[in-house]
Amino acid sequence: MILTLAIKNLFHDRIRLAVTLVGILFSVVLVSVQLGLYYGARKMIVAMVDNANADLWVTAYGAKSFEEGGVLLNQKDRHAALSVPGVASAVPLYVHFSEWRKPGGGSTSTIIVGFNPEDDGLRPWGLIAGDESSIAEPGGVAVDRTYLNDLGIIGIGDTAQIDFGRVRVTAITEGIRSFTMSPFVFTTLNRARALQNQPSDAFSYLLVKLAPGTDMARARTVLAERLGNREVLTKSEFRDRSLQQWLFSTGAGVALIGGALLGLLVGTVIVAQTLYSSTKDHLTEFATLRALGSSAGYIHRVILTQAAFSAIIGYCLGMAIALAITTLSEATALPLLMTPWLAAGLFAITIGMCAVSAISAILKVTKIDPAMVFSR
Amino acid sequence: MKSEPVLEATDIVKELGQGAGKVRALKGVSLSLMPGELTLLMGPSGSGKTTLLSILGCILAPSAGSVTLAGQRVDGLDPEALAGVRRRNIGFIFQSYNLFPTLTALENVRLALDVRGMSAAETVIRAETALREVGLGHRLQSYPRNMSGGEQQRVAVARALAGDPAVILADEPTAALDSENGHQVMALLARIAKEKGRAVLAVTHDPRTHSYADRIVRIEDGLISGEERRVETGENITRYDLTRKRKANG
Numbered sequence: 001m002i003l004t005l006a007i008k009n010l011f012h013d014r015i016r017l018a019v020t021l022v023g024i025l026f027s028v029v030l031v032s033v034q035l036g037l038y039y040g041a042r043k044m045i046v047a048m049v050d051n052a053n054a055d056l057w058v059t060a061y062g063a064k065s066f067e068e069g070g071v072l073l074n075q076k077d078r079h080a081a082l083s084v085p086g087v088a089s090a091v092p093l094y095v096h097f098s099e100w101r102k103p104g105g106g107s108t109s110t111i112i113v114g115f116n117p118e119d120d121g122l123r124p125w126g127l128i129a130g131d132e133s134s135i136a137e138p139g140g141v142a143v144d145r146t147y148l149n150d151l152g153i154i155g156i157g158d159t160a161q162i163d164f165g166r167v168r169v170t171a172i173t174e175g176i177r178s179f180t181m182s183p184f185v186f187t188t189l190n191r192a193r194a195l196q197n198q199p200s201d202a203f204s205y206l207l208v209k210l211a212p213g214t215d216m217a218r219a220r221t222v223l224a225e226r227l228g229n230r231e232v233l234t235k236s237e238f239r240d241r242s243l244q245q246w247l248f249s250t251g252a253g254v255a256l257i258g259g260a261l262l263g264l265l266v267g268t269v270i271v272a273q274t275l276y277s278s279t280k281d282h283l284t285e286f287a288t289l290r291a292l293g294s295s296a297g298y299i300h301r302v303i304l305t306q307a308a309f310s311a312i313i314g315y316c317l318g319m320a321i322a323l324a325i326t327t328l329s330e331a332t333a334l335p336l337l338m339t340p341w342l343a344a345g346l347f348a349i350t351i352g353m354c355a356v357s358a359i360s361a362i363l364k365v366t367k368i369d370p371a372m373v374f375s376r
Numbered sequence: 377m378k379s380e381p382v383l384e385a386t387d388i389v390k391e392l393g394q395g396a397g398k399v400r401a402l403k404g405v406s407l408s409l410m411p412g413e414l415t416l417l418m419g420p421s422g423s424g425k426t427t428l429l430s431i432l433g434c435i436l437a438p439s440a441g442s443v444t445l446a447g448q449r450v451d452g453l454d455p456e457a458l459a460g461v462r463r464r465n466i467g468f469i470f471q472s473y474n475l476f477p478t479l480t481a482l483e484n485v486r487l488a489l490d491v492r493g494m495s496a497a498e499t500v501i502r503a504e505t506a507l508r509e510v511g512l513g514h515r516l517q518s519y520p521r522n523m524s525g526g527e528q529q530r531v532a533v534a535r536a537l538a539g540d541p542a543v544i545l546a547d548e549p550t551a552a553l554d555s556e557n558g559h560q561v562m563a564l565l566a567r568i569a570k571e572k573g574r575a576v577l578a579v580t581h582d583p584r585t586h587s588y589a590d591r592i593v594r595i596e597d598g599l600i601s602g603e604e605r606r607v608e609t610g611e612n613i614t615r616y617d618l619t620r621k622r623k624a625n626g
Contacts, residue, residue: 001483004479005479005483009478012478285474291433291462292463292468292491292535293462293464295456295460373474374429374471
């Protein structure tokens with residue numbers, strides 16, 4: 001009967017129900033978009049680190065993120081790394097901001113990623129045109145489909161200028177996005193150096209792979225000792241550092257989380273207001289229930305069921321819109337991420353939000369005097 | 377054979393308000409309700425009828441005095457414990473029916489049973505039985521807005537009856553009804569008292585209700601001012617004899 005009463009109370013005033021549902025829907029969409037952006041941003045930020053085949057990353061001291069490692073390492077560092085017992089490979093990787101001059105005029109900032117196609121370090125993934133060997137062709141680069149327009153090109157075969165040399169698009173990827181909004185441009189290690197007039201043995205990172213059974217902590221300590229003024233980071237540490245830099249030092253993540261919290265706040269206030277007014281309208285009925293001997297808990301359950309029912313409908317409507325937005329965002333440079341876990345988390349948040357919203361209504365009925373039923 | 381009272385209030389004092397605004401609504405009232413009896417509590421406005429009804433119904437706690445319901449002292453219990461006592465022992469009928477407008481007649485009665493923790497199946501059986509007993513077997517799925525005042529009050533009677541309480545307390549049960557419906561409801565309450573052995577107390581101003589009462593208790597200025605008991609004289613003539621006249625001094 002609790003469910004029947006709760007649902008009938010809700011549907012009794014359809015305008016108020018509509019306001020409640022719009023409030024929840026708005027909140028769910030806003031929180032979904034903000035959290036979707038947040039997790040989408042996280043995924044973009046750590047994508048390179050996650051896709052690299054490395055147990056440990058050797059970086060210049062103080063490298064803040066994948067994109068900001070500088071070009072400060074050289075072959076001496078690589079040899080030192082390879083001399084450490086347990087190190088199976090130490091693959092150099094070149095990462096640096098560069099200027100892409102569009103064939104039709106104008107320029108944009110890009111991040112050049114230089115790798116050795118024959119090394120098993122970091123390779124472009126999600127290739128939809130061309131392959132790794134085509135990147136090794138003269139002037140060959142790979143760019144992501146999402147950024148073709150930003151780069152002023154149409155597709156395979158188009159040419160552009162990067163810093164000091166010409167490049168030709170020989171491969172296209174799908175799904176390699178950049179949080180910095182500067183597209184990644186994959187090319188060979190040597191070409192990357194040449195395009196930026198860097199020394200022929202310079203690079204940004206060493207991707208260290210350990211031999212099976214090697215004690216990672218010990219290998220890391222020895223690496224740090226032998227490499228001197230370099231940092232040796234685990235994959236997890238480098239991910240965290242990149243996230244810290246882009247999401248929190250820049251304030252972007254805080255803004256996204258703040259937006260999500262704002263959505264929650266707005267939703268909570270709207271639902272609390274409508275639940276409170278609904279409870280106030282049904283106060284005589286709740287007093288009657290109390291007079292009939294219902295426990296306070298029974299009445300609280302009616303209100304919480306109303307809140308939960310509103311939450312479920314509002315969540316379903318809001319999530320349908322959020323999924324549509326997520327789908328539409330897939331082709332953009334800033335895709336939203338919606339995973340089953342995030343959807344489940346949002347459902348729990350929505351239920352929690354509505355439960356919190358019910359507090360004012362519960363406080364109202366807690367003070368109810370069943371004697372009021374005799375005064376009418 | 378004389379049965380024991382199912383509800384007994386002794387020397388009830390109730391003070392309402394605080395400080396200079398404090399009012400003594402009841403000044404030492406004693407009243408017992410016997411199973412199988414329909415008692416009317418009558419008195420002018422402000423005499424303390426509703427306050428006494430609230431105390432007898434375990435909704436208000438007395439300032440002094442004792443209330444014993446089904447052998448259990450209930451004065452001094454906390455609000456949740458009092459709710460439990462009401463749930464187990466008392467059925468209420470209100471002047472404005474106090475039905476839930478969003479629920480059907482059947483659901484209104486079921487709700488009162490659900491509060492008692494009965495299973496869904498049992499609430500349906502009991503609610504249907506109670507509604508049939510009050511002559512509303514054909515109105516199970518009707519909403520209060522589609523029912524007459526008399527029908528709504530009979531739903532309220534069914535709701536009070538369904539939980540099988542020892543005591544039924546009615547607050548002005550005929551005040552909102554026309555003459556015909558008023559008589560029907562009072563006849564129903566009298567039948568419930570007689571046939572089901574319930575103690576029924578109805579607070580009323582309505583002189584049309586007299587003929588249904590086994591006992592009429594009059595209250596004035598917070599005190600029981602008199603009590604009359606029905607005497608059957610045969611030939612369909614009913615007389616009420618004054619059995620008690622009392623004025624206490626606070």
